[in-house]
Amino acid sequence: MGKSVVFMSLAKKYAEVSNFPGTTVEVSRGKWRGNPLTDTPGVYGLAGANEEEKLAEALLAQADLAVNVVDATRLSRDLFLTLQLLDRGLPLVVVVNMMDEARNGGLFLDLAKLEALLHVPVIPATAVKGEGMAELALALESLLKKEKKSPRRQEESAELRIRANSIYRQVAPPLAKPAFSRLDRWLTGGLTGLFSAALVLAMIWWLLGGVVAGKLVDFTEGVVFNRWLLPPLVRLLGGLLPPGLLRQVLIGDFGLFTMALAYAIGLLLPLVFSFYLLLALLEDSGYLPRLAVLLDNSFRPLGLNGRAVIPLILGFGCVTMAVVSTRMLSSRRERLILIFLLGLAVPCSAQTGITALMLVPLGMGWLVLYGLILMGVFLAVGGLLNKFLPGQATGLFLELPPLRLPRLGNIWRKAWKKSWSFLGDAIPLFALGAVLVASLDHLGILARLELTLAPWTRGWLGLPPQVVSSFILGMIRRDFGAAGLMALALAPAQRFIALMTLTLFVPCIATLLVTVKEQGLLMALAVWFSSVLTALAVGGLLNLVL
Amino acid sequence: MNLLSAFPGKRYLVLKIKDPLARRQADCLGMGEGEEVYCVARKANGPVILGRGGQMVAVGGKIARGIQISPRRGPKR
Structure with a gap:
């Protein structure tokens, strides 16, 4: 309809725009x-x-006036x-958007008559080009002076x-x-449809795993961070700080600069940004609802x-944003099932990027096995629920x-906004993780934990004890934990088991908090504990088989 | 007849929608009871894609089975 474009034009602030309703999961305010x-x-x-x-109804109950953006072609x-809004007695202005598409399609609308029938201002507009926005501002000025009427019978x-028709x-x-x-x-x-979906998936993996993870990350992490930024910084701080906790927290193996910032910006930001670009392309093209039609019957079990x-x-x-967007589902039961599955078996873009980075060099077979196991867990848990x-x-x-055809400007802005929000969410949590693990390391607790958990790590999962730090980081953010695996020397099967276990491991703290908000503490804890159990069960079984 | 028996490319009158939530949503979109719709595409067990004007809606098999329709012939309403 172009509602978010009109909002952006009035508020001079970016709001997420997509080719289907349901993208405005967080209310934008300006x-x-x-x-x-x-x-x-x-x-x-x-x-x-x-x-x-x-939510829309609750927001309207607090509003003094409403701008109703309608699609000229629909x-x-x-x-x-529009009629529902009029019946609520709110002072209203109707923006008939996408007039350019209507004109191009030869659709003539008598907007003067519409205004006379509705008794409210009707503004023709093409919001993406800014057409009609000045007229809307004028109409809003005069509407601000109007009082709310008492609502009519619903x-x-x-x-x-019948009235609308x-x-x-x-x-x-x-x-x-x-x-x-x-x-x-x-x-x-x-x-x-299945062929197209497989093609889209293959292209995403190729671009993410082959091009971005292979080439771009080599540069951002390998050259920018590891060659240009970190060595002088470590030399500088190493000279200034005496050996001790502060030095370890800042520039140690798990340091704020050497690990948290290097992972967040050098490694994950290029992966996340590229993924969001691809996702925005899919969203804006209108492909996702077609995929919903294609897979409807497969989701029934x-x-x-x-x-x-x-x-x-x-x-x-x-995953955190996806948990919020489950609001578009009709029943609480469906939301519960999907939130469970999202927390358990859906890796976010950052984690997918790291997985691609670590598995692609091992060969396509590992990548396919990874996908199949994830799908198996997804189907089994969904079926049981x-x-x-x-x-x-x-x-x-x-x-x-x-x-x-998606508008490139919107795709770029959307991907950038989401990546920026990723950094805002990730950096404080990464910093928290770095401080926690560096402190545990400094106090000798990490070594003791590694020893205590060795029967699980070495005995059950077949992994070296050092993976404990990755799992601790993974409790804060799974992608952070997975990034930690890159520093370990692991055989191909060990690398695969560690990645698989971490993918199924607990959802990140942000997802956990959103799940508490959306579904309550009990449900959030259920997701958390079942993730731990599933991850350990699958990891252990893989160790027995591989 | 129910929606799962509709033929792609044919026009139908929507007689009854059993699912109350789908009935309200169909009214919102202008595809409710008493409306004329096109069957645009159909899989044997759903979804059925209905069209009216420039808009299209996918209706899953479960809801489609509870939608009664009758074929329309003659000029469009």
Whole structure:
């Protein structure tokens, strides 16, 4: 609809924009001429069908006025929400966005008549080009002086739809036949769809594992950090600081500079940024809802429907954000199953990057085995949850946005914003991890822990005792733990077992906190402990087999 | 007949939607009871892709089985 683009234009602040509703998982707040401005989740109605609609409804209850952004090419659909907003008595301005697409498609809309029928200002706009934004500002100025009216009786959805259709017929030509392109057919068809999905996945792995992990990280970590930045810094601080805890915490093996910053910026930032670029491409093209159609039936044994694909794929970017975006699912049961699976068996972009970096040199076989085991755990745990949780799966009902060529500017800004937020989340946690492990190391506790846990590490997992520090770091962030493995000399099978165990290991602290917020402490603890058990069970079994 | 028996490319009138949540969502999108929709594509057990104007909705097999439709002939409404 372009709601977030209109928000950005008014607030002069970036808000996430995608080619389907549900991307505004976090409410963006800004200011317009000193007045607070809120970007609500994208919804088509206020029926309370999911958490997003409930959130939008709660935000509207606090608002003094509302800007209703409708899509000129989908006016019939969007008038439903317009009428719901009018019935709530809020002073309203309707922005008819994407007028350029309507004009190009030969769709004529009588907006003067629409304004007369709705009794509120109607502004034609093409928000991405800034068209109509000055008129919107003028309309908002005059609307600020208006008082809220008392709300009208809430009509049944069927009655509202009849009113919306009646208004639509007076301002627009009859609806055209829907266009389902050959590409749509290809992407959603059984074999062709699976082939396309495999192709997309292979391309992501090749770009991430081969190009970014192989070439870019070699430069950022190997040259920039290990050759240019760290040696002079270690020399400088080494000269200034006497041997002791502070020196170890700053520039020791697990130091703030030598490990936390080098991992976060030199190693993970290029991987995360590249992954977000690819993810933004998928999001903005409209491919993800097609993938939801393709995989709908495959999700049934897990108690989910195809809609779950969207938070799941977002989870490959950042699991914490994906946990929040499970709000788009219709039932609490589905959210619970998906949050469990996200915490357990979905590696985030940073961890995927490290896995690619460490497994690609070993050969494709290891990479395929990694994917198969992860999928096996995912299916087994999802199937068990579906069997034992009370209730039933809901069916798929999902709007398919048109396939669009993504706008490069938006992709770049979105990837940059998410990577920036990754750094903001990761660096304090990395620093905490570095201080913790360096202190444990300095006090000799790490060595004692390694010795105590040796029956598990060496006996059960077949790994050297030094992996204990990686697992401690992994409790803070799994990617941080996985990065720690790179410093260890491991045989191919050991490397594989360590990576697999860490992938299934506990979700990072940020995910844990969001899970507590979304599903309660009990559920968060259940995810945490079952992750530990699953990780150790799979790691141990692999050690027996490999 | 239910939605799983629809033929791609044909027009249908939506008579009844059993699932209450899907009924509300369909009303929001203009594809509710009493509306005319196109069957755009269909897999044997769902999803069925319905179209109306420029918009499309994928309906999973479980919901599609509970949607009653009747074929439309003659001029478009």
